[in-house]
Amino acid sequence: MASKKPAEATSGAPKIDIGIGEKDRKKIAGDLSHFLADSYTLYLKTHNFHWNVTGPMFNTLHTMFMTQYTEEWTALDEIAERIRALGYMAPGSYAEFVQLSSIKEEQAPGALDWREMVRQLVVGNEAVCRTARKVIKTADGAGDDPSVDLATQRLQVHEKNAWMLRSLLE
Template identity: 40%
Template sequence: MKPNIGISPEHLAEITQTLSHILADEYVLYTKTRNAHWNVEGPDFHSMHIFFESQYNDIAEIIDTVAERIRILGHYAPATLKQFLELTHLTEQSREKNDSEGFIRELLNDHESIILHIRGHINRLAEKLKDAGTSDYLTGLTEYNEKTAWMLRSHLR
């Protein structure tokens, strides 16, 4: 049964497609943050290990809420690695060293890329597609990524 929430089926499809791309980005970011957690080396290993763990736990919750938002809007969330890799605009990085600075720079770039991507959809969702709820949700998601980017950026000073 399709939701009867005042948004046309065509708009719901467009909204959930946008959310599917965001879900894929967050899932790839989650994997990259796990990689940093598992593989970071150096004199700051312990603190960075804990720092990255905190971040991937936050991102795991975000992944769940994005997928649930897609379901709330009556569509199925992508849920395979193949789908995520097709939908994401992030790339995997090949590293020569597993130092914290390298991981931080890479994750910072990804968070900022996600921020820009999401920011480009917030007004469109509210105004054109008549979905203030998802627009508001994405504003909150942008705030999380902005705060995380700030934390990552602060490590580089």
């Protein structure tokens, strides 16, 4: 006589049981989706400014922007994978990012002065910091240490980036 398969094996993948309830996982994934959208928008803006910076600060900013966008790019995958680990689909289209991001497009047509680029990146990094703090609060309340850790690490990076960029304008 053949043994029966476990009930969950016959109905597909087992339900997620990581010690965080579905309602909390959904809220955390939602906050992380906003965080991902802000992070992606900042990445794109930083990369754009790397390509298009001009003026006396060209070498310094071209290199600084490349360092920042490279680090930001790597972090995007970590955020998206955390959303997936919680059982939800990560946003991944420009339309979703525009809808979810708190960072709005400021760039006027034509070339921007390097000071305006730096100012916009300060504002963008600070927006990511605020979104990270929301993730930390929600995730901490649900006992989601991995999401707290991820957002805390990102918060530290973006606070430092905002400080370094702001210092160029003082």
